[in-house]
Amino acid sequence: MIPAFTATPNGTGMLKRQCTGAYKIRPIRRKMRERFGFQKFRLWIGFSLDEIVRAAPSRVKYITHRFPLLEKRMRRGDCIQWLKRHKFPIPERSACVCCPYRSDDEWGRMKRSSPEEFSQACKIDEQIRNNHLSRKRHNYPLYLHKSLQPLRTVKFSNPNQLDFLEEEECAGGCWL
Numbered sequence: 001m002i003p004a005f006t007a008t009p010n011g012t013g014m015l016k017r018q019c020t021g022a023y024k025i026r027p028i029r030r031k032m033r034e035r036f037g038f039q040k041f042r043l044w045i046g047f048s049l050d051e052i053v054r055a056a057p058s059r060v061k062y063i064t065h066r067f068p069l070l071e072k073r074m075r076r077g078d079c080i081q082w083l084k085r086h087k088f089p090i091p092e093r094s095a096c097v098c099c100p101y102r103s104d105d106e107w108g109r110m111k112r113s114s115p116e117e118f119s120q121a122c123k124i125d126e127q128i129r130n131n132h133l134s135r136k137r138h139n140y141p142l143y144l145h146k147s148l149q150p151l152r153t154v155k156f157s158n159p160n161q162l163d164f165l166e167e168e169e170c171a172g173g174c175w176l
């Protein structure tokens with residue numbers, strides 16, 4: 001389950017994040033096995049200096065982690081400057097289409113520049129709320145947006161959501 005928002009008797013809450021292993025760690029390991037078979041790997045992970053708390057050793061013996069941006073002491077801003085200097089486009093933060101750790105600014109940009117992705121996110125938003133299993137498991141309806149409104153109907157203008165994101169991005173266990 002993704003860290004979806006939900007109403008609780010004590011206010012807005014979030015589900016525990018359980019998606020990182022399923023959506024990131026296991027698919028990457030599977031792909032590496034598919035392409036390179038049973039050998040040892042060094043996996044380069046692009047955490048910048050701002051994300052140093054996310055850097056952790058690999059939990060499996062056949063993978064060793066390397067963090068090139070930490071070795072170069074580069075922060076997110078340094079990466080953006082580097083991209084500009086080399087005339088590359090500035091990418092969005094990487095995240096699953098349905099990730100609730102998004103500011104209104106990011107949702108709005110997705111809606112404008114990637115309407116297909118936004119439509120996918122809206123469908124997921126409806127599914128997590130309306131499907132039978134979700135209703136059986138969770139006492140309260142689930143939402144991708146902090147406002148506890150269907151994503152399709154949200155007007156993305158809540159600047160406070162950025163405060164929440166400062167502390168709560170796809171960090172810690174998400175390791176990518």
Ligand code: SF4
Pocket residue numbers: 002003017019020023024094095096098099100101170174
């Ligand atoms: S980006 Fe978001 S939805 Fe995707 S694995 Fe990380 S926390 Fe989960």
